[in-house]
Amino acid sequence: MSGQRAGLRRFGRTAAAVAAVGAAGLAYASVVERNWFRLRRYELPVLSPGAAPMRVLHLSDAHLTPGRRMLIDWVRGLERYEPDLVVNTGDSLAHPDAVEPFLEALGPLLDRPGAFVFGSNDMFSPRFKNPARYLWRSSSADYRDRREPDLPWRELGAAMEKAGWLDLDNRTGALSAGGQRVAAAGVHDSHIGLDRYDEVAGPAPSDAALRLGVLHSPEPANLDRFEADGYDLLLAGHTHGGQVCLPLYGTLVTNCGIDRRRAWGLSRYGRAHLHVSGGLGTSPYAPVRFCCRPEAALLELVPADA
C-alpha cells in the first residue's frame, strides 16, 4: 500500500513539473518571443549591372489588433534605416479597427516608395480554431464558407495607394526607388484562390534596374511563373516561418506548397532570389511564437556583377 502511495506521489510530482515547464514555455512564447522583434539584414546581388545599390524593407503578416503597441512602435522605428522601397506582402489586419493603427505603424514609411499585396487575413476576420490542426492540413479550407470579406481591406488599400504605394494584386506597375526604375508584378492571395497570374503574365521589362515579383503566399505554381518571366527578386510572406518551430529541426509546416527549407529567409528559386518573410505577428487566437521571432527584413540590393 505504501509503495502504491509513493508511486502516486511520484506521478503527481512529475505531472506538476511537466505542467510548470509547459506553462513557462507558453508564457515565454506568448509574452516574450511574440514581442521580441528582429530586423534581418541581407545583401543580395540582384540588380542590373551598373545599377546603384537599393535598400528594400520587406514587411509582412502584422495581423494587427489595435492594442499591439510594441509591434506598432517597432515597425514605425524602421524608418531610421531609410529604405528606398517598402514592400508589404499582406495579412496586415486582424481586427475591424486595425487600419488606423497599421497606418500609424507605417508612419513615415508611407512617404517612401512602396508596393503591396493583400492576404486572406486582410479580408476575413480571425476565428478561433485549434492551432494544432496546421500540422495536418492547410488553413485554406477554413475559408470555404467565408463569402463576404468582413475586414476593411479596401480602406487599407485606399490609404496605401493615396500615399503613392502600388497595389500589385494581380497587377503590374513601375515605380522609382532610389532614383532607379523598378518593374513590379504581383498576384493576390493564392491561399483563397484569388491569384490570377495570367493577368500579369509576360516577360518582365528588361530596361529596369530591378524586376520585382510580389505575392502573399509563396505558392510554387506562381513562383515558377514569376521566375520563368524573368523576375529577379520574389517577395512573399504567409508562412510565419512556421511560427512554432522545433530547436535543431526548424519549421514544422509552411501552410502552403513551399518546402520547409524555404519557409522563411533567402533562397534561390531557379534564376530568381526568393525572400519569404517570417512575419511580424500572429493570429490573435494563436498568440505564440517559439524559436521563430517576429521579423522584418532589410534587403541591401547590389548589382549582380558586383
Ligand SMILES: [Fe+2]
Ligand atoms: Fe499571416
